[in-house]
Amino acid sequence: MRPMRSERHGIGSGWSGPVVVAMLAMLAVGFAGACLPAAARGQAAEAAQAARDAAIRRWVRYPPVPARLSPQAELGRRLFFDTALSASGRMSCASCHDPARAYGPPDGRAVQPGGKDRLQSGMRAVPSLRYLDDTPLFSLHAFIPGSEDAEYEGPSGGFDQDGAAASRQQQAAGPLLDPSEMANASPAAVVAAVRDGAYAQQFAQVFGADVFRHPRQAFDDVGAALQAFQAEDPSFHPYTSKFDAVMSGHARFTPQELRGYALFNDPSKGNCAACHIDVPGPGGRPAAFTDYAYEALGVPRNPQIPANRNPHYYDMGLCGPKRHDLAKQTQYCGMFKTPTLRNVATRRVFFHNGYFHTLDAMMHFYVERDTDPRKWYPVVRGKVQKFDDLPPRYRANVDRSDAPMNRRPGDKPALDAREIADVIAFLKTLDDGYSDQAGGARSPGQHQRGSD
Ligand code: HEC
Numbered sequence: 001m002r003p004m005r006s007e008r009h010g011i012g013s014g015w016s017g018p019v020v021v022a023m024l025a026m027l028a029v030g031f032a033g034a035c036l037p038a039a040a041r042g043q044a045a046e047a048a049q050a051a052r053d054a055a056i057r058r059w060v061r062y063p064p065v066p067a068r069l070s071p072q073a074e075l076g077r078r079l080f081f082d083t084a085l086s087a088s089g090r091m092s093c094a095s096c097h098d099p100a101r102a103y104g105p106p107d108g109r110a111v112q113p114g115g116k117d118r119l120q121s122g123m124r125a126v127p128s129l130r131y132l133d134d135t136p137l138f139s140l141h142a143f144i145p146g147s148e149d150a151e152y153e154g155p156s157g158g159f160d161q162d163g164a165a166a167s168r169q170q171q172a173a174g175p176l177l178d179p180s181e182m183a184n185a186s187p188a189a190v191v192a193a194v195r196d197g198a199y200a201q202q203f204a205q206v207f208g209a210d211v212f213r214h215p216r217q218a219f220d221d222v223g224a225a226l227q228a229f230q231a232e233d234p235s236f237h238p239y240t241s242k243f244d245a246v247m248s249g250h251a252r253f254t255p256q257e258l259r260g261y262a263l264f265n266d267p268s269k270g271n272c273a274a275c276h277i278d279v280p281g282p283g284g285r286p287a288a289f290t291d292y293a294y295e296a297l298g299v300p301r302n303p304q305i306p307a308n309r310n311p312h313y314y315d316m317g318l319c320g321p322k323r324h325d326l327a328k329q330t331q332y333c334g335m336f337k338t339p340t341l342r343n344v345a346t347r348r349v350f351f352h353n354g355y356f357h358t359l360d361a362m363m364h365f366y367v368e369r370d371t372d373p374r375k376w377y378p379v380v381r382g383k384v385q386k387f388d389d390l391p392p393r394y395r396a397n398v399d400r401s402d403a404p405m406n407r408r409p410g411d412k413p414a415l416d417a418r419e420i421a422d423v424i425a426f427l428k429t430l431d432d433g434y435s436d437q438a439g440g441a442r443s444p445g446q447h448q449r450g451s452d
């Protein structure tokens with residue numbers, strides 16, 4: 001039996017609950033001070049601010065922005081935006097991973113069209129490509145180092161929502177060759193497009209004059225360049241959200257954002273931080289809002305995905321059918337990787353199958369999945385088909401032990417409508433673009449994001 005998430009790593013790996021509570025208290029002082037006389041309030045607020053700045057600045061180390069990209073990464077940029085690398089001639093990586101939307105999907109379609117004629121459909125919603133840098137290697141039995149013993153984490157890491165790709169270099173082969181994505185006939189076809197394209201010479205400069213004579217190697221080089229672009233270009237990890245500004249002492253949450261932050265962390269309310277970790281990682285690196293682990297949440301089946309017209313087809317994540325090697329490990333059926341929540345408010349599709357289109361609906365699902373299942377799943381002959389996007393024999397894999405998904409029919413949901421609005425206000429602080437430098441101050445002339 002899988003241990004409960006909350007038992008596994010409480011509120012965040014390597015960070016104890018009391019630290020987060022103390023931090024919440026510090027962040028709250030600015031508002032709590034409001035009931036003191038004006039002079040004392042000023043002093044108290046100043047002292048609190050100083051303490052908070054000192055504490056927080058030590059915790060978060062934003063990576064320095066490189067003066068320039070490496071030649072590989074510069075080449076990767078050209079490849080990323082090049083529509084010649086698709087069979088239709090009309091699709092690049094950026095068609096699905098829109099740089100204007102945190103490299104997430106360009107619109108609200110559950111899955112994006114692709115293929116030779118752009119009439120094929122993908123199987124999964126497009127994830128953001130931001131903040132993937134610290135993704136660990138895939139492991140079925142990951143352990144996270146804790147203060148006493150290493151804690152069991154279960155499957156975690158890897159790229160794609162089923163962790164099937166070991167690196168971003170390897171991952172790139174997926175979309176380039178997938179018949180429902182860029183749909184190139186072979187690695188050699190991709191290499192030929194580069195060889196005949198506008199930056200063939202640049203490619204040969206970076207990877208060697210005879211690179212085009214070895215298509216297999218050249219195809220790997222395409223992946224390496226794409227990986228270098230994603231790893232080096234600051235647009236993939238800007239850390240310019242209000243959350244980052246608050247954490248580095250340059251801004252304060254509004255009262256509503258602060259309430260949302262507390263609910264996000266509260267193990268008996270949102271409990272979101274148990275999986276979407278919101279404290280710095282090893283070495284003080286900024287919070288990733290994921291623990292990279294896998295969970296089955298029982299998201300309803302999405303009829304908008306063409307593949308789902310076949311009643312026998314189920315996308316079961318770790319155990320396939322897209323991923324092959326774990327087909328027999330049926331205890332993992334239904335599990336998908338926990339995504340980062342940074343920039344989540346810029347998305348219009350949520351979860352691996354894009355079933356939800358608003359944060360509000362998605363939040364209601366989290367807290368009412370178990371208290372009111374009829375709201376989410378079809379009812380057949382009076383019986384509610386809970387977790388209908390999994391074959392019945394695997395429905396027991398769905399997480400029922402972690403709040404807010406540990407309730408029973410008729411219970412009060414873990415969050416009410418007002419609390420949901422508070423959590424959403426907090427989630428909006430995770431959008432990049434609040435400041436113009438990593439963890440920095442608000443840029444002049446910008447409007448306050450979120451609402452009170
Ligand atoms: C047709 C739309 C489409 C195109 C074009 C596309 N992708 Fe993706 N991308 C996706 C989808 C869908 C996923 C999720 C796949 C999965 O979970 O199996 C994804 C996943 C990824 C991931 C893994 C993200 C994670 O969370 O682990 C990376 C990295 C990535 N794509 C990079 C690229 C690159 C580089 C290109 C261009 C060579 C590209 N993509 C082209 C749709 C697309």
Ligand code: HEC
Nearest residue numbers: 270271272275295336337338339344349350351352366402
């Ligand atoms: C037990 C671990 C766990 C908890 C607790 C949890 N999540 Fe998640 N979250 C996940 C996993 C796993 C996924 C991906 C599931 C899928 O796609 O099928 C996910 C997906 C999401 C997404 C979709 C993001 C995207 O890019 O599509 C959002 C938004 C989200 N969670 C917010 C929250 C909030 C807010 C809370 C607290 C109310 C919360 N989560 C609690 C594990 C968790």
